[in-house]
Structures are given as structure tokens and as C-alpha cells.
Amino acid sequence: KPRVGVLISGRGSNMEALIKAAKAPDFPAEIVLVLSNKPEAAGLEIARALGVAAEAVPAKPFGKDREAHERALDAKLQEAGVEIVCLAGYMRLLTPYLVNRWAGRMLNIHPSLLPEFPGLDTHARAIEAGAAKHGCTVHLVTEGMDEGPVVAQAEVPVLPNDTEDALAARVLAQEHIIYPRALAELARKIRLPQAASHS
Ligand code: GAR
Numbered sequence: 001k002p003r004v005g006v007l008i009s010g011r012g013s014n015m016e017a018l019i020k021a022a023k024a025p026d027f028p029a030e031i032v033l034v035l036s037n038k039p040e041a042a043g044l045e046i047a048r049a050l051g052v053a054a055e056a057v058p059a060k061p062f063g064k065d066r067e068a069h070e071r072a073l074d075a076k077l078q079e080a081g082v083e084i085v086c087l088a089g090y091m092r093l094l095t096p097y098l099v100n101r102w103a104g105r106m107l108n109i110h111p112s113l114l115p116e117f118p119g120l121d122t123h124a125r126a127i128e129a130g131a132a133k134h135g136c137t138v139h140l141v142t143e144g145m146d147e148g149p150v151v152a153q154a155e156v157p158v159l160p161n162d163t164e165d166a167l168a169a170r171v172l173a174q175e176h177i178i179y180p181r182a183l184a185e186l187a188r189k190i191r192l193p194q195a196a197s198h199s
Contacts, residue, residue, distance in 0.1 A: 001027075001028055001029050001030045001187065001191070002028070002029045002030070002083040002084050002187045002190050002191060003029075003030055003032045003033075003080065003081050003082050003083050003084070004018070004022070004029050004030060004031045004032065004033075004082065004083070004084045004085070004086060004183065004187070005031075005032065005033040005034070005035060005076075005077045005080060005082035005084075005085050005086070006018060006019075006031060006033070006034045006035070006047075006085075006086045006087075006088050007034075007035050007036070007037075007073070007085060007086070007087050007088065007090040008034060008035070008036045008041055008043040008044075008088050008089055008090055009036060009037055009038050009041055009089055009090050009091040009092065010038065010041050010042065010043065010089050010091070011041075011042050011043060011089065012034075012041060012042060012043015012044070012046050012047065012088065012089065013043075013089075013172065013175075013176065014086075014088035014089060014109055014175055014176065014179050015034055015043050015046070015047060015086075015088045015089075016043070016046050016047075016050070017175070017176035017177075017179060017180055018031055018086060018088065018179055018180055018183060019031045019047065019050045019052055020050070021180030021183075021184075022180070022183075023050075027180075027184060028184050028187040028188050028191065029084060029183055029184065029187035031052055032052070032053065032080050032081070032082065033052070033053050033054070033076065033077065033080040033082060034047040034052055034053070034054040034055075035054070035055060035056070035057050035073055035076055035077070036054070036055075036056045036057070037056070037057060037058060037059050037069070037073075037090070037091075037092055038056065038058070039056035039058055041056070043088075043089075044056060053080070055076070057069070057072050057073050057076060059092065066092075066093075066095050067095050067097045070094065070095060070097050070098040071097070073098070074098060074101060083105060083190065084105050084106070084107070084183070084186060084187060084190065085102050085105065085106040085107070086106075086107050086108075086109075086179070086183060087106065087107065087108040087109070087141065088109060088179070089109075090108075093145060094141065096143050099141055099142065099143050100143075102141070103142075104140060105186075105190065106140065106141040107138055107139070107140060107141065107151065107179075107182060107183060107186060108138070108139055108140075108141050108146070108148070109136060109137070109138050109175055109178075109179050110122070110136065110137050110138075110139065110146050111123065111136050111168070111171050111172075111175065112126065112134065112135065112136065112137065113133065113134060113135045113136075113137060113153060113155065114137040114139060114146055114147075114150065114153075115147075116131070118145060118146035118147070119145065119146065122134075123164045123167045123168045123171065124164045126158060126167065127158060127162055127163075127164065127167060131158050132157065132158055133155050133156070133157060133158065134155070134156055134157075134158050134167060134171060135153060135154050135155040135156050135171060135174060136153065136154055136171050136172075136174050136175045136178060137150055137152070137153045138150070138151045138152040138153075138178055138179055138182035139151055140186075151182040151185060151186065152178040152179075152181055152182040152185070153178070154174035154175075154177065154178045155174075156170045156171055156174060
């Protein structure tokens with residue numbers, strides 16, 4: 001099974017959904033490492049409680065050198081034998097260095113129906129725009145922010161008088177469903193060439 005590293009910055013509910021899904025014996029990937037750029041990220045403790053190694057790699061010591069921070073993250077991923085990276089509420093923009101190193105093997109989850117509402121505050125913007133539908137997207141990470149081929153999407157309705165929090169919760173429940181599904185799909189694809197070479 002491909003080994004998976006998850007990058008977080010905070011709460012880690014998508015990370016938790018990935019770890020729990022991957023505990024099923026027939027899940028085609030294994031979560032082996034969680035890294036956070038924020039030492040105080042609540043998700044680090046959640047990962048450890050679920051038996052997954054988790055550590056912070058703060059950006060601060062690297063100052064403005066974003067690539068140096070990414071090299072430190074990448075070293076941890078390599079050391080753990082990671083083959084697929086999942087961004088799960090990782091709130092730092094990546095440089096081409098990390099994106100290119102993980103091309104085709106890095107997923108991100110975004111709380112909108114991309115290409116609608118890239119960037120931040122997606123739920124408030126969907127309500128503001130009077131959208132009838134909103135949702136979430138898992139996509140392969142490419143150099144452009146919130147771009148890259150879509151692997152999975154789920155839609156939810158925007159209800160009359162919806163609040164940002166109510167809409168966010170409705171979307172988050174779907175995130176927790178589609179992210180494990182998208183990871184499984186990528187893991188099966190990545191495993192194929194190896195399986196073929198052994199047959
Ligand atoms: C999720 O809603 C995720 O889609 C979003 O942050 C939240 C993280 O929650 N990601 C982005 O906005 C990326 N631009 P979590 O830490 O509980 O998974």
C-alpha cells in the first residue's frame with residue numbers, strides 16, 4: 001500500500017477522516033505521518049491519539065525562505081517513505097519546489113465547487129454571490145492556487161437564510177466523505193504500475 005503523509009495547519013478534521021478511513025483493512029493506502037506548520041495545531045494530538053506519528057515543522061526558523069521550509073517538510077516525508085501527500089487544511093501557499101517534487105502525487109481539499117471560489121472565505125462568498133449550490137473539491141495540486149485536475153467533488157444546497165457556519169458544516173460533512181474516496185482512487189492508480197511489474 002502507498003504510504004501517505006498529511007499536511008495540516010489546524011483542527012485536522014479532514015486528516016482525522018483520512019486516518020479513520022485508512023484503518024479499514026481494504027483501504028488501499030496507509031497514513032504514516034502528519035506534519036503541521038503550526039506547533040499548536042489541534043490535529044497533531046488527534047493524529048497521535050489515533051496512532052499516527054505527528055510533528056510540527058514550524059516555518060518561523062526559515063524566515064522568508066519558503067523553499068527551505070518545504071525542504072525540511074520534504075525531508076521528513078522522504079524519511080517516512082511517503083509516496084502520496086494530502087493537504088488537509090494546510091494554509092500555506094506552496095512554492096513550485098514542493099509542487100513539482102510531488103506532481104501527480106499530491107492532493108488538496110478545497111471548500112468550494114472549483115473553479116468557483118478559489119482562495120479564502122469560500123462559504124461567505126458563496127452566500128454573498130447568491131449561489132444555489134456550493135460544495136467541496138479534491139484536486140491534484142499544481143502550481144496555480146486551487147487549480148489542478150479535479151479528482152472528486154460533492155455538492156450541497158445553499159439554503160435560504162443560510163449562515164456561513166451552517167453552510168461550512170454542511171460542506172465539511174461532505175469533505176470527510178470525498179477526501180478518503182479521492183485518496184483511495186489515487187492510491188489504486190499509483191499502485192498499478194508496480195503491481196504490473198511484479199506479475
Ligand atoms: C477545510 O474546510 C478545508 O477544506 C479548508 O480548511 C478546512 C480545514 O479543516 N481548506 C482550505 O480552505 C484550503 N484553502 P480541517 O483542519 O478540520 O480539515
